[in-house]
Amino acid sequence: MRHSQKWTASLSTAALVLIPTAIGINYLGKLFAGLLKLPLWLDSIGTILASMLAGPFIGAISGILNNVMFGITVDPISFVYAITSGVIGLVVGIMAYQGWLANVRRALIIGLVVGVTAALVSTPLNIIFWGGQTGNIWGDALFAYGLSIGLPLWFASFLDSIIVDVPDKVATVLISYFIFTGLPNQLKGLYARHNDIQEL
Amino acid sequence: MHKLSLFVDQSSLIYKIDPISKMMYAMIAFLTPYILPHITAAIAITALSFSLLLIGRVFRHIVPILGVSLLLILSIVIVQGLFYPDNATPLFQVMGLTFYQEGSEHALLLTLRVLNMLAACGVLILTTPPDVIINSLMRLGMSPRVGYVLLSVLNIIPHMRATMARITEAQKARGVELEGNLKTRLKSFFFLMGPVILSSLNQTRERALALELRGFNAHAPRTFASASGAYPLYKISRVCVVILLLLVVSWRLYL
Amino acid sequence: MSIIQVENLKYQYPSAEHLALNNLTFTINQGEFIGIAGANKAGKTSLCMALCGLIPHFFKGAYGGNVLVNDKPVRDTPLNNLTDLTGLVLDHPFTQLSGAKNTVFGEIAFGLENKGVPRKLMLERIEEVLHLLHISELRNKHPFTLSGGEMQRVAIASALALKPDILLLDEPTSQLDAARTTEVFRMLANLADQGTTLIIAEYNIEKMALHCHRILLLNTGSAIDFNTPRWVFSRPDLNEHGIVPPLITRLAKSLHIKRDDGLYPVETREFNALGGFVDA
Ligand SMILES: Nc1ncnc2c1ncn2[C@@H]1O[C@H](COP(=O)(O)OP(=O)(O)OP(=O)(O)O)[C@@H](O)[C@H]1O
Ligand SMILES: [Mg+2]
Numbered sequence: 001m002r003h004s005q006k007w008t009a010s011l012s013t014a015a016l017v018l019i020p021t022a023i024g025i026n027y028l029g030k031l032f033a034g035l036l037k038l039p040l041w042l043d044s045i046g047t048i049l050a051s052m053l054a055g056p057f058i059g060a061i062s063g064i065l066n067n068v069m070f071g072i073t074v075d076p077i078s079f080v081y082a083i084t085s086g087v088i089g090l091v092v093g094i095m096a097y098q099g100w101l102a103n104v105r106r107a108l109i110i111g112l113v114v115g116v117t118a119a120l121v122s123t124p125l126n127i128i129f130w131g132g133q134t135g136n137i138w139g140d141a142l143f144a145y146g147l148s149i150g151l152p153l154w155f156a157s158f159l160d161s162i163i164v165d166v167p168d169k170v171a172t173v174l175i176s177y178f179i180f181t182g183l184p185n186q187l188k189g190l191y192a193r194h195n196d197i198q199e200l
Numbered sequence: 201m202h203k204l205s206l207f208v209d210q211s212s213l214i215y216k217i218d219p220i221s222k223m224m225y226a227m228i229a230f231l232t233p234y235i236l237p238h239i240t241a242a243i244a245i246t247a248l249s250f251s252l253l254l255i256g257r258v259f260r261h262i263v264p265i266l267g268v269s270l271l272l273i274l275s276i277v278i279v280q281g282l283f284y285p286d287n288a289t290p291l292f293q294v295m296g297l298t299f300y301q302e303g304s305e306h307a308l309l310l311t312l313r314v315l316n317m318l319a320a321c322g323v324l325i326l327t328t329p330p331d332v333i334i335n336s337l338m339r340l341g342m343s344p345r346v347g348y349v350l351l352s353v354l355n356i357i358p359h360m361r362a363t364m365a366r367i368t369e370a371q372k373a374r375g376v377e378l379e380g381n382l383k384t385r386l387k388s389f390f391f392l393m394g395p396v397i398l399s400s401l402n403q404t405r406e407r408a409l410a411l412e413l414r415g416f417n418a419h420a421p422r423t424f425a426s427a428s429g430a431y432p433l434y435k436i437s438r439v440c441v442v443i444l445l446l447l448v449v450s451w452r453l454y455l
Numbered sequence: 456m457s458i459i460q461v462e463n464l465k466y467q468y469p470s471a472e473h474l475a476l477n478n479l480t481f482t483i484n485q486g487e488f489i490g491i492a493g494a495n496k497a498g499k500t501s502l503c504m505a506l507c508g509l510i511p512h513f514f515k516g517a518y519g520g521n522v523l524v525n526d527k528p529v530r531d532t533p534l535n536n537l538t539d540l541t542g543l544v545l546d547h548p549f550t551q552l553s554g555a556k557n558t559v560f561g562e563i564a565f566g567l568e569n570k571g572v573p574r575k576l577m578l579e580r581i582e583e584v585l586h587l588l589h590i591s592e593l594r595n596k597h598p599f600t601l602s603g604g605e606m607q608r609v610a611i612a613s614a615l616a617l618k619p620d621i622l623l624l625d626e627p628t629s630q631l632d633a634a635r636t637t638e639v640f641r642m643l644a645n646l647a648d649q650g651t652t653l654i655i656a657e658y659n660i661e662k663m664a665l666h667c668h669r670i671l672l673l674n675t676g677s678a679i680d681f682n683t684p685r686w687v688f689s690r691p692d693l694n695e696h697g698i699v700p701p702l703i704t705r706l707a708k709s710l711h712i713k714r715d716d717g718l719y720p721v722e723t724r725e726f727n728a729l730g731g732f733v734d735a
Contacts, residue, residue, distance in 0.1 A: 012408075013408045013411055013412050013416055013417065014404070014405060014408040014513075016345055016348070016349060016408075017352075017404050017407050017408045017411065017554075018401075018404055019349045019352075020349055020352035020353045020356045020554065021356065021400050021401065021403075021404045023353050023356070023357070024353070024356040024357055024359070024360040024400065025360075025393075025396075025397055025400065027357050027360060027361075028360045028363075028364055028393065028396060029393060031361070031364055032364070032389055032392050032393055033389070035368070035378065036378060036385040036386075036388055036389055036392075037385070038382075038385055038386065038389065039382075042389070045393070045397075049397070049401075053401075061349075065349060065350065065353070068350075069330075069350060069353045069354075071321070072206075072321075072324075072325050072330050072333065073204045073205050073206060073325070073330055073354070073357075074204075074206070075265065075268050075269075076265065076317060076318050076321035076322070076325070077268070077269055077272070077314075077317075077318075079321075128234075129310075129313070129314075130272060130275075130276055130310055130314065131276055131279075131280050131284075131306060131307070131310045132279075133272065133275045133276055133279060135269070135271050135272035135275060137271070137275075140275045140279060143279060144278075144279045144282065144283055147279070147283035147284075147285065148282075148283050152285075153285055175389070175390070175393075178390070179390075179393070179394060179397055182394070182398075183398070183401065185470045186468075186469075186470060187401055187402065187405065189469050189470055190405055196515060197511045197515050197516070197517070197518050197530075198515075198516065198517040198518070199517070199518070199519065200465045200466070200467065200474075200517045200518055200519030200520075331557065344568075344569065347555075348553075348555045351555035351556070352553075352554045352555045354557075355554055355555065355556075355557065355599060356554060358599075359599055403547075403549065403550045406545060406547055406550035406551075407550045407551075407552075407553075407554060408513075409504075409509055409513060409543075409545065410543070410545060410550060410551045410552075410553075410610075411553065412509065412513060412534060412538065413507060413509070413538050413541070413542060413543045413614075414538075414553065414565060414566035414569060414613065414614075414617070415538060415566050415569035415570040415617070416569055417534070417535050418535060418538070418569045418570050418571065419535070420569075420570055420571030421571050422568055422569065422571055423567070423568055423571050423572060423573060423574055423577065424568060424574065425560070425561060425564030425567070425568055425574065425577055425578070425581070426561070427574075
C-alpha cells in the first residue's frame with residue numbers, strides 16, 4: 001500500500017514536469033561552470049535536485065533522459081553514460097528518502113557515495129566502449145600509468161573514473177544540497193509522498 | 201530563438217527515409233562492431249555509415265561532432281598502443297616510446313567503433329529534426345507523457361540559454377564577479393544559478409496546474425494535429441534495414 | 456438552472472496558517488458571467504482552483520464543505536472527469552504554455568490532442584479560436600517568443616478550443632492593452648450569451664461592471680457579497696475590501712445620481728439616462 005502510493009506520487013504531473021526543468025538546470029550548470037572556468041563539470045545539479053525533491057524514480061528518469069536528449073541534440077557520446085546518470089539520480093533519491101539530507105556532513109557522504117557509484121558504473125562502459133579511457137587528460141594519464149606498472153585494466157580504468165568523478169560529484173551534491181535547503185516549503189511539499197486531504 | 205538540434209535543413213535522399221528506419225539503422229550499425237568483433241566488420245559498417253552521410257550530403261556536418269571526440273580517440277591510440285596489457289610485438293618507436301602491434305590493432309578497432317557510433321547517429325540526427333524523431337516515436341506508441349518530457353527539453357534549453365544571458369548581465373551589473381579566485385567564482389556560481397533554479401521550479405508548479413486542465417492525464421487515445429510526414433522511401437528503407445540486420449546476424453551465426 | 460453549487464466551502468493550503476477560503480456558500484447558473492473581485496490574497500485564485508478541482512486534487516491541505524459542478528461533487532470526482540467540464544486560464548501567461556510545442560498552432564492543439572479529438576474537428580476548432588482571439592497571424596510563431604499579451608491570448612484560445620461548459624479565468628487580461636482587453640471581454644460576454652458559464656477573477660473593475668452579470672466580492676477568503684455589479688459597487692464599505700468602484704459609479708456617488716431602487720449606475724448610458732452627463 002505505502003509502496004504503491006509512493007509510486008503514483010512519483011509519477012504525478014508536477015513530478016513529470018520537473019524532469020525537463022531538471023535537464024535544463026543540468027545544462028545551465030554546465031554553461032555557468034564553463035563561463036566561470038570552474039575546474040568541474042557541475043552538469044548534474046538538476047538531476048540531483050529532482051531526486052531530492054521527487055525521489056529516486058524521477059531522479060533516475062531525469063538522468064537517463066538528460067543524456068538521451070544531449071545525445072540526439074549535441075553529442076552522441078553522451079548516450080553511453082545514460083546509465084551512469086540514471087544511477088546517480090537513483091542513489092541520491094534513495095539516500096534522500098533515508099534521511100541523508102539532514103545536514104551538510106551527511107550530504108557530503110551522499111556526494112562521496114554518488115562519486116564512487118558513478119565511477120563503478122562508468123568503468124565497465126569505459127572498458128567496453130573505449131578500452132578503459134575516459135577522455136579526460138588527467139584521468140587518462142593515471143590510467144596509462146596504472147597500466148604501465150602492471151595494474152589490471154579494470155582497476156586502472158576505475159582509478160581513471162574515480163579521480164574524475166568523485167571531486168565533481170561531491171561538489172555537485174553539496175551545491176545542490178545548499179540550493180535544496182534554500183527552497184521554500186511550498187515547493188518541496190508539492191512532490192511530498194504522503195499528504196492526504198484533511199477534514200475541516 | 202536558437203534551436204537545440206544538429207539537424208541540417210536541406211534535402212537529399214536520406215531525408216526521404218522515415219525517422220524510425222533511420223533510428224533502426226543507427227541502432228543496428230552502432231551494435232554491429234560489438235556483435236561482430238572482427239575488424240573487417242567494423243571497417244565495413246563504418247564505411248557504410250560514412251557513405252550514407254555522403255549520400256545524405258551532410259558529411260561535412262559530422263566533422264565538428266568527430267572533433268569533440270578527438271581527444272578521446274587520441275587517448276585511445278596512445279594509451280592502448282603503449283600500454284595495452286597483451287602488448288608483445290613492437291611496431292615502431294616515437295621519442296623513445298614503443299608502440300606495439302597488439303595495442304595498435306586494438307586501438308584501431310576501438311577507434312572504428314567510436315567513429316562508427318558517431319556516424320551512425322549522425323545519419324539520424326543530422327537529417328531528422330529532434331521533434332520529428334520524438335513525434336514519430338509517439339505515433340508508434342511511446343507514452344505521450346514521455347513525449348511531452350522530451351519535447352519540453354527541446355524548448356527549455358534554448359529558453360535557459362536566453363535566461364542565462366539575461367542573468368549574467370543583470371548580476372554583473374550588481375557586482376557579481378565572473379573572474380577572480382576559485383572561491384569568488386564558486387560564490388558567483390550560486391548567485392547566478394540560484395535565482396534561475398528557484399524561478400524555474402516555481403514555473404514548474406504552475407505549468408503542472410495548467411497541464412492538468414488541458415487533458416494531460418486524459419485516457420482517450422491520443423490524436424495528432426499534424427499530418428504524419430510523407431516519406432516516399434518508407435517501404436524500401438525498412439526492407440534495407442531488415443536485410444542489414446539479417447546480414448549481421450547470419451554473419452555472427454556463421455562465425 | 457444551476458451549474459455550480461458551493462456549500463460551506465473551507466480550504467487551507469498544506470503549510471498555511473489560516474484559511475484561504477472561509478465558509479463560502481453560493482450558486483452559479485448556466486450561462487452566467489461572474490466576476491470575482493477582492494484585494495490581494497482575498498482568495499480569488501484559490502476559489503478558481505476549488506471550482507475546477509485543482510483544490511483538493513492537486514493542492515491537498517485541509518478541505519471542508521462541498522462544491523458541486525453539474526451535480527458532481529468535486530471532491531469525490533477524479534480531476535480527469537472534471538476537466539471535460541471546466542477550463543482554466545491562470546494569470547502568469549508563460550506558465551500557461553505547455554512548453555512542448557514550437558508553434559502557436561501546435562500549442563492550441565495540445566489539449567485537443569490529449570483528449571483525442573479527431574483531427575478534422577481539431578483543425579476546425581483551432582481555426583475558430585485563432586479567429587476569435589485575433590491571433591491567426593501568430594500561428595507559426597514559437598510560443599516562447601511571444602509577448603506577454605500574446606501569450607495570454609494564446610492561453611485563452613487554448614482553453615476555449617476545448618469547448619468547456621465552464622471557463623475560469625484568473626486575471627486573463629493583466630498584460631493586455633486597453634483595446635485588447637475590451638476585445639476579450641466582449642468575446643467572453645458573447646460566449647456567455649451562447650451558454651458558456653464564465654467566471655473571471657480580475658482587477659479590471661470597469662470591465663467587470665460592464666459585462667458581468669454578478670460580482671462575488673471576497674475578503675480574506677470570505678464572501679462579502681454576491682450580487683449585481685450595481686448592488687456590489689454601490690456598497691459604502693468597498694474601501695475596506697480593497698476595491699475602487701468604477702469611475703461612473705464614483706461620479707454618480709459624488710453627484711448623488713441614484714436609481715429608483717437606491718443603487719448607483721455602473722455604466723455611462725444609465726448614468727446619462729438618470730440625468731448625468733458624460734460623453735460616451
Ligand atoms: N500554494 C499556496 N500555498 C500556501 N498558501 C497559499 C498558496 N497559494 C495561495 N496561498 C495563500 O492563500 C491565500 C489566498 O491567496 P490567493 O492566491 O487565492 O489570493 P488572490 O485573491 O488570488 O490574490 P492575488 O490578487 O494576489 O492573486 C493567501 O493568504 C495566500 O498567501
Ligand atoms: Mg490570484
